Amino acid sequence: MDATFAAALATLGKAIGAGICMGIGAIGPAIGEGNAVSHALEGMARQPEMASTLRTNMIMGCAITETTGIYSLLIAFLILFVL
Amino acid sequence: MELNVTGAFIYFKLFGVIPITQTTVSSFLVAVILIFLSIFLGRNLKKKPDGKQVLVEKGVSMLYSMVEESMGAHNLHWAPFIGTIFLSSICGTFIGLTGFLRSSTADLSCVLVWAVSVSVIIWYNSISQNGFTGWLKGFTEPIVVMTPMNIISEIAQPVSMAFRHFGNVAGGGVITSILYIALSGLSSSVLNMVAANGTAAGAVLLALGVILFVVNRTRWRKTWIMILTVACAVIGLFGLLQAAGILSGVPILAFGIPAVLSCYFDLFSGFVQAFVFTLLTMVYIANSCPPPETAENAQEAA
Numbered sequence: 001m002d003a004t005f006a007a008a009l010a011t012l013g014k015a016i017g018a019g020i021c022m023g024i025g026a027i028g029p030a031i032g033e034g035n036a037v038s039h040a041l042e043g044m045a046r047q048p049e050m051a052s053t054l055r056t057n058m059i060m061g062c063a064i065t066e067t068t069g070i071y072s073l074l075i076a077f078l079i080l081f082v083l
Numbered sequence: 084m085e086l087n088v089t090g091a092f093i094y095f096k097l098f099g100v101i102p103i104t105q106t107t108v109s110s111f112l113v114a115v116i117l118i119f120l121s122i123f124l125g126r127n128l129k130k131k132p133d134g135k136q137v138l139v140e141k142g143v144s145m146l147y148s149m150v151e152e153s154m155g156a157h158n159l160h161w162a163p164f165i166g167t168i169f170l171s172s173i174c175g176t177f178i179g180l181t182g183f184l185r186s187s188t189a190d191l192s193c194v195l196v197w198a199v200s201v202s203v204i205i206w207y208n209s210i211s212q213n214g215f216t217g218w219l220k221g222f223t224e225p226i227v228v229m230t231p232m233n234i235i236s237e238i239a240q241p242v243s244m245a246f247r248h249f250g251n252v253a254g255g256g257v258i259t260s261i262l263y264i265a266l267s268g269l270s271s272s273v274l275n276m277v278a279a280n281g282t283a284a285g286a287v288l289l290a291l292g293v294i295l296f297v298v299n300r301t302r303w304r305k306t307w308i309m310i311l312t313v314a315c316a317v318i319g320l321f322g323l324l325q326a327a328g329i330l331s332g333v334p335i336l337a338f339g340i341p342a343v344l345s346c347y348f349d350l351f352s353g354f355v356q357a358f359v360f361t362l363l364t365m366v367y368i369a370n371s372c373p374p375p376e377t378a379e380n381a382q383e384a385a
Contacts, residue, residue: 015262055287063251063359069244077257081088 008021015083031055036080088257091190110187117167153362154369161368168197169361176252176353180345188353189253192243194360198241201364205371220351237329242361248356255348263341267334274335276323285322292316 042057044051091105124139132140146169150162153156179186184378187193210218224232277284292315299308 011140059355060359063355064247064363066245068250070247070254074246074250075253077088077254081257 014079018079021072021079022076026069029066029069033062036061036065062064088260089335103314104190104277106187106190108302109178109184110171110175110193112184113171113178113187117170118175143367149334150365153365155374157374158369158372161365165361169357170362172248172320172357172360173198173354176349176357179252179256180349186252186349186353187257188248188261189256190354191249193350194249195241195245197360198245200369201244202237205367208368232341240367244360248360251352251356252349255345255352259341259345259348262344263334264338266337266340270334270336273318274321277318278325282323285319285326288315289323290318290319 036058040054040061044056047054093102093104096102124135128136143166146166147159147162150165151159153162175187176189178184182251194328206218209221213221223230223236224233227260246347270361277288292312295312297306297316299312317335
């Protein structure tokens with residue numbers, strides 16, 4: 001178990017860890033934002049004159065649901081660059 | 084080309100103790116810019132507004148209508164604070180585009196300060212309204228078992244606001260720099276490959292690109308032919324230059340793409356995050372200071 005092997009193992013672990021962390025962390029917000037956008041589009045289709053307010057609220061909602069995705073992105077960066 | 088993701092590095096330590104980091108410098112610069120702008124735009128206002136005054140009035144009235152709509156008329160005195168947070172967050176993110184400065188919101192300490200100050204305002208409001216014991220009792224609603232949950236949600240509020248804004252801005256920056264490193268690595272490997280076997284490959288590629296261009300000059304049947312032409316010509320030319328030793332090592336493939344990405348991350352998502360941060364500040368402060376119990380409110384409630 002010499003030094004280079006340990007270092008290689010460490011980078012391997014970091015790569016897999018960051019990949020899984022971001023991969024799984026992206027599922028939830030994606031589904032949530034998909035729901036938000038689809039319902040907003042439904043609303044816009046039903047009432048086109050409300051399109052502008054619906055659009056801003058949709059972007060607000062998407063930005064807020066992205067938070068957990070951003071958490072996993074930060075954790076992935078921590079694993080990759082800081083660990 | 085090792086990507087080192089570092090936070091804001093420290094320029095020097097004021098009086099040996101206080102570290103002056105990139106974020107301090109850029110946030111002070113943002114403050115100076117905003118102060119100068121407000122002085123410059125705010126003086127000699129005329130009854131009949133001309134060019135710049137119309138814009139400023141439009142912005143301020145939009146801010147006040149937004150605050151009134153989401154916080155109620157009794158909370159209008161918060162509008163300057165909300166405007167300050169919004170403008171300093173936007174300028175803080177966009178100052179990073181100047182190239183040599185680091186955007187102040189790409190540093191957790193800057194955004195966490197805003198979030199915690201919003202929480203302190205909320206605690207101050209609820210303490211001043213229903214007393215310190217009232218505030219503590221507020222944690223035990225609706226049943227005492229919920230107390231730890233309420234405490235956690237009280238802490239999670241500033242943390243989530245800060246991490247959302249910081250994560251978007253800083254994460255975007257890291258992703259753009261990772262892509263830049265990858266593209267310049269790709270371009271150096273491609274050019275070295277072309278330059279490796281002498282000027283033959285470069286010349287052939289360049290010739291192919293020129294021929295394709297001449298053939299399709301009048302009508303591009305398919306877009307991939309256009310892309311192929313440009314690719315062959317560019318790689319051939321730079322391969323030749325690389326072989327000849329001029330301009331070697333210039334990451335030509337990394338030319339446009341990271342800029343497009345930073346347009347999304349810095350401009351769009353920076354603006355959206357500033358808006359979300361401001362909106363959440365308004366909502367949190369609004370429900371921590373309800374309308375004053377005047378006569379018509381009581382009568383309206385009855």
